[in-house]
Amino acid sequence: xFLRLVADSFGRRPRHKxxxxxxxxxxxxxxxxxxxxxxxxxxxxxxEFRSLGANLVVTPKADSLxxxxxxxxxxxxxxxxxxxxxxLPKLKTIxxxxxxxxxxxVLEAQVKASTYPKDKLVLDYRSVxxxxxxxxxxxxxxxxxxxxxxxxxxxxxxxxxxxxEGRWFVEGNNECVIGKNFAQKNGISRSAGLLTYNLDGKPxxxxxxVGILDSGGPEDDAIVVPLSIAQELAGKxxxxxxLYVSALTKPEDAFARKDPKTMTPxxxxxxxxxxxISSIAYQIQQELPGTDVRxxxxxAEGEGQILTHVEMLLWLVSLAAMLAAALAVGASxxxxxxxxxxxxxxxxxxxxxSGTVGFLLAAEQLLLAFVGGGVGYALGIVLARxxxxxIFGAAxxxxxxxxxxxxxxxxxxxxxxxxxxxxxxxxxxxxxxxRGE
Numbered sequence: 001x002f003l004r005l006v007a008d009s010f011g012r013r014p015r016h017k018x019x020x021x022x023x024x025x026x027x028x029x030x031x032x033x034x035x036x037x038x039x040x041x042x043x044x045x046x047x048e049f050r051s052l053g054a055n056l057v058v059t060p061k062a063d064s065l066x067x068x069x070x071x072x073x074x075x076x077x078x079x080x081x082x083x084x085x086x087x088l089p090k091l092k093t094i095x096x097x098x099x100x101x102x103x104x105x106v107l108e109a110q111v112k113a114s115t116y117p118k119d120k121l122v123l124d125y126r127s128v129x130x131x132x133x134x135x136x137x138x139x140x141x142x143x144x145x146x147x148x149x150x151x152x153x154x155x156x157x158x159x160x161x162x163x164x165e166g167r168w169f170v171e172g173n174n175e176c177v178i179g180k181n182f183a184q185k186n187g188i189s190r191s192a193g194l195l196t197y198n199l200d201g202k203p204x205x206x207x208x209x210v211g212i213l214d215s216g217g218p219e220d221d222a223i224v225v226p227l228s229i230a231q232e233l234a235g236k237x238x239x240x241x242x243l244y245v246s247a248l249t250k251p252e253d254a255f256a257r258k259d260p261k262t263m264t265p266x267x268x269x270x271x272x273x274x275x276x277i278s279s280i281a282y283q284i285q286q287e288l289p290g291t292d293v294r295x296x297x298x299x300a301e302g303e304g305q306i307l308t309h310v311e312m313l314l315w316l317v318s319l320a321a322m323l324a325a326a327l328a329v330g331a332s333x334x335x336x337x338x339x340x341x342x343x344x345x346x347x348x349x350x351x352x353x354s355g356t357v358g359f360l361l362a363a364e365q366l367l368l369a370f371v372g373g374g375v376g377y378a379l380g381i382v383l384a385r386x387x388x389x390x391i392f393g394a395a396x397x398x399x400x401x402x403x404x405x406x407x408x409x410x411x412x413x414x415x416x417x418x419x420x421x422x423x424x425x426x427x428x429x430x431x432x433x434x435r436g437e
Contacts (some may be wrong), residue, residue, distance in 0.1 A: 021371055023332070024325050024372025025373075027376065028372060030321035031321045031406060032381060032383070034315070038318070055249065056284065056295060057242060059294070061081075082240065083243070091103055093287060094284060095272065096275050096280050100245065100280075104244050105227060106241060106244065110134070111132060113132065136225050138153065138154040141171055141227075157246060166190050171228070175226075177209070181221045188209065189212075190210065245284065256274070325410075326417035330420065330421065333417065334421040361418075365414045366415070370411070
């Protein structure tokens with residue numbers, strides 16, 4: 001009987017129901033679009049931010065005191081300790097291993113080199129410059145993981161802004177890439193090769209120049225070679241000096257900045273199981289013993305601020321849409337209660353209590369909320385796809401979580417907007433209404 005009353009009442013006064021449903025649908029549509037994009041924007045922007053380069057740097061703990069100015073390391077390249085290359089696959093065994101997007105070890109050395117034209121059978125030695133920096137690293141390197149899989153990584157993933165005119169060297173070949181400043185100072189082009197000599201004056205590998213590097217940093221004055229060649233020239237087989245890591249992270253908040261040593265066990269578990277940059281750095285330090293893992297703050301903080309501002313904007317848009325829907329529902333509900341005063345008075349005169357009347361009207365509003373919320377969700381998904389494709393280049397996928405949240409929000413917004421009119425309806429006295437007062 002109660003359901004029949006609700007269904008019969010819902011079918012009457014279609015104009016009010018249509019206006020209220022339209023307000024709910026528009027409000028929930030905007031909220032759906034904002035929520036869908038907000039839930040998806042974090043991961044999508046974090047992946048886009050990986051174009052900013054590595055956000056973690058790993059060095060030996062026993063190293064000398066860092067001397068960096070403007071991001072440039074001014075320590076002697078042969079000073080300090082070294083780390084074993086064989087430990088690097090352990091990076092993909094930490095708790096947040098799927099968030100490690102790339103890593104590249106770096107080893108620096110000083111060599112002498114002479115150039116020769118590639119098109120001559122007899123080597124035509126040119127001037128032998130003074131000692132020059134050589135930077136060894138990985139490019140498109142295949143790492144064998146402990147679980148039997150493989151992971152391809154290298155400097156092109158941690159430093160994606162580096163531009164090479166020509167191509168990168170192929171690991172296993174005697175090839176190199178030279179910095180643009182080094183090429184200009186020495187009049188070297190990609191039509192030449194390099195003869196290398198180590199610090200003891202012994203001949204090293206003969207390298208073919210396959211590209212000119214433009215990094216915007218000190219690498220423009222160096223020779224970039226495969227890590228194995230740099231290890232041979234430096235006399236440090238199987239070792240590296242510094243490691244750059246690019247990781248997907250969650251923006252840091254006040255909790256993330258707490259010292260793990262002062263946390264309670266539940267706090268520590270929450271911090272450890274959240275992809276903060278600090279927790280990922282801590283896990284890397286646990287897996288690579290004897291290392292000091294530092295956060296490149298300029299990158300990490302910039303990412304966090306942008307993500308926080310974008311997500312805050314989307315949540316504010318959602319809140320504004322729900323507030324507008326609540327006001328529209330309240331106005332429509334108040335008008336409906338005024339029009340139905342005689343009906344409410346008659347129900348009370350026939351024995352219906354205030355609670356029964358209020359519950360009946362609330363059930364009508366909830367039914368309207370479910371219909372309006374469902375229509376709003378469908379509209380919001382279309383809007384979210386348009387926003388996602390235009391702004392982020394990919395549309396967020398519909399999720400059951402967002403649908404459930406939107407239906408719940410529609411019910412809450414409807415009840416809050418109708419609270420005052422429903423309260424007024426439940427307190428109406430039948431006698432004055434039926435007398436026409």
